[in-house]
Amino acid sequence: MVKPIFSKGKIVAKTGNEMMAEAMRQIAPDVVAAYPITPATEIVQIFSQFVADGKVPTEFVAVESEHSAMSATIAASVAGARAMTGTSSQGFALMWEMLYIAAGLRLPIVMAEVNRALSAPINIHGDQSDTMGARDAGWIQIYSEDPQEAYDNMIQSVRIAETAKLPTMVTTDGFIISHCMAAAEVYPDEDVKEFVGTYKPERYLLDYKRPFTLGSIEMQDYYFEHRYQLAQAQRDAKKIILDVAKDFKNKFGREYGFYEKYKMDDAEVAIVTIGSAAGTTKAVINELREKGIKAGLIKIRIFRPFPADEIAKDLANVKALAVLDRADSCSGTFAPVYSDVVAAMYANGVTGPKTENYVYGLGGREIDMTHIADVFKHLDEVAKGKAQASKTVEYINVRIK
Amino acid sequence: MKNEEKKPTAAELPAGGIVEAGTAAQFKTGPWRSIKPVWSKEKCKACMICWIYCPDASIQVADGKVTGIDYDHCKGCGICSKECKFGAITMEAEKK
Numbered sequence: 384m385v386k387p388i389f390s391k392g393k394i395v396a397k398t399g400n401e402m403m404a405e406a407m408r409q410i411a412p413d414v415v416a417a418y419p420i421t422p423a424t425e426i427v428q429i430f431s432q433f434v435a436d437g438k439v440p441t442e443f444v445a446v447e448s449e450h451s452a453m454s455a456t457i458a459a460s461v462a463g464a465r466a467m468t469g470t471s472s473q474g475f476a477l478m479w480e481m482l483y484i485a486a487g488l489r490l491p492i493v494m495a496e497v498n499r500a501l502s503a504p505i506n507i508h509g510d511q512s513d514t515m516g517a518r519d520a521g522w523i524q525i526y527s528e529d530p531q532e533a534y535d536n537m538i539q540s541v542r543i544a545e546t547a548k549l550p551t552m553v554t555t556d557g558f559i560i561s562h563c564m565a566a567a568e569v570y571p572d573e574d575v576k577e578f579v580g581t582y583k584p585e586r587y588l589l590d591y592k593r594p595f596t597l598g599s600i601e602m603q604d605y606y607f608e609h610r611y612q613l614a615q616a617q618r619d620a621k622k623i624i625l626d627v628a629k630d631f632k633n634k635f636g637r638e639y640g641f642y643e644k645y646k647m648d649d650a651e652v653a654i655v656t657i658g659s660a661a662g663t664t665k666a667v668i669n670e671l672r673e674k675g676i677k678a679g680l681i682k683i684r685i686f687r688p689f690p691a692d693e694i695a696k697d698l699a700n701v702k703a704l705a706v707l708d709r710a711d712s713c714s715g716t717f718a719p720v721y722s723d724v725v726a727a728m729y730a731n732g733v734t735g736p737k738t739e740n741y742v743y744g745l746g747g748r749e750i751d752m753t754h755i756a757d758v759f760k761h762l763d764e765v766a767k768g769k770a771q772a773s774k775t776v777e778y779i780n781v782r783i784k
Numbered sequence: 785m786k787n788e789e790k791k792p793t794a795a796e797l798p799a800g801g802i803v804e805a806g807t808a809a810q811f812k813t814g815p816w817r818s819i820k821p822v823w824s825k826e827k828c829k830a831c832m833i834c835w836i837y838c839p840d841a842s843i844q845v846a847d848g849k850v851t852g853i854d855y856d857h858c859k860g861c862g863i864c865s866k867e868c869k870f871g872a873i874t875m876e877a878e879k880k
Binding site: 487488489490548586594595596597598599601604605608609611612615616 | 791792793794797799800801802803804805806807
């Protein structure tokens with residue numbers, strides 16, 4: 384239950400989509416270009432209503448596809464505008480080509496993204512396959528556990544993107560967060576406005592007194608340097624993300640970091656996951672703690688840039704851990720979050736903990752407390768040497784045989 | 785560009801591949817042309833349609849009249865010839 388923290392805040396009952404649209408209204412970007420897609424439709428639908436009602440001065444561009452949505456957003460950003468969009472799943476996939484261009488051109492676009500399964504088979508429900516596939520696109524990725532985080536992340540993302548000069552996507556789990564109403568605190572318009580500030584691009588194409596060329600061809604002798612810049616910008620973004628979080632806490636009172644640690648100080652068994660499953664995991668941890676099992680959770684908020692050194696340090700003292708991925712790499716080996724977590728551990732010399740990787744919840748498949756409890760039960764046995772950690776990815780709640 | 789030129793590093797280059805405007809003037813971007821436009825001063829009425837349509841700014845003008853073709857940058861696309869209403873620009877094969 385969300386409690387009011389900011390002195391001028393107001394508790395409301397809103398869905399993830401409503402909170403993201405509310406954040407967009409308060410941010411009041413110059414341009415929003417979008418195309419509807421379940422379950423993200425509401426975000427831009429509500430926002431376009433704000434525009435129609437004169438509640439926000441944004442230029443809303445109703446485009447004919449998501450490829451065009453991202454193209455128009457890029458064009459607006461290049462022109463010097465603060466530009467945003469929103470999408471999900473297939474629409475996100477249709478943006479693919481332009482995602483890399485937004486990042487390569489270092490445009491601080493912000494996208495509200497609702498995580499949904501990818502076709503085929505067609506499915507409208509929540510999993511993280513869409514944005515996990517774009518983890519190498521050069522975008523900052525911020526995942527949200529609930530409507531409050533979605534709102535807070537949107538507000539922070541504008542400053543993160545514009546300082547890091549990197550496009551940034553803020554996501555929620557489809558339907559589970561996007562459509563479920565929860566208590567959340569909204570801040571007054573003027574405070575949000577003050578926090579995000581005005582966008583002052585160093586260069587922009589509508590500045591006709593200082594013309595420049597953007598998007599030119601670069602061959603063997605220049606391309607690599609600019610791609611290195613992009614990778615370095617992600618590394619540099621870590622400090623920016625923490626600085627913005629610090630300012631956010633000072634202003635609004637809520638604390639954010641790369642990830643949230645829940646009862647990790649003395650944890651012997653731990654789960655690492657992203658998004659709404661974290662809430663379920665916390666409830667299970669509370670029960671296990673009453674039974675004397677030292678269980679903990681790391682809920683990743685910032686997946687790109689990946690907080691490798693920090694997460695390795697925080698997992699160093701557990702005996703067994705499981706990474707729960709709501710996306711499968713179909714790589715023959717492991718899923719994306721596990722791969723990064725274990726690489727981070729090994730690179731930091733953290734080889735003590737036994738590790739497991741589970742894929743769960745594809746296409747919105749239920750993950751409940753019993754499933755999480757089973758994972759912890761197995762981890763407890765692995766920690767005590769009564770069971771072996773699997774050498775391959777395991778699956779939760781799927782009919783295999 | 786000369787081979788011995790020291791190229792800027794990632795730290796020195798502007799982010800996102802920004803380059804100053806108008807750098808095409810430094811490069812000859814037309815040599816791969818297979819056909820070339822040939823302009824007839826006699827037939828030209830200086831309507832400037834070719835100048836409007838040319839995607840490579842290769843129609844040379846002075847005092848409001850066409851004076852020739854910039855073969856360093858013309859790629860031989862033929863739009864000028866296609867659009868000319870007076871037959872003043874014809875396309876001819878490049879002779880190597």
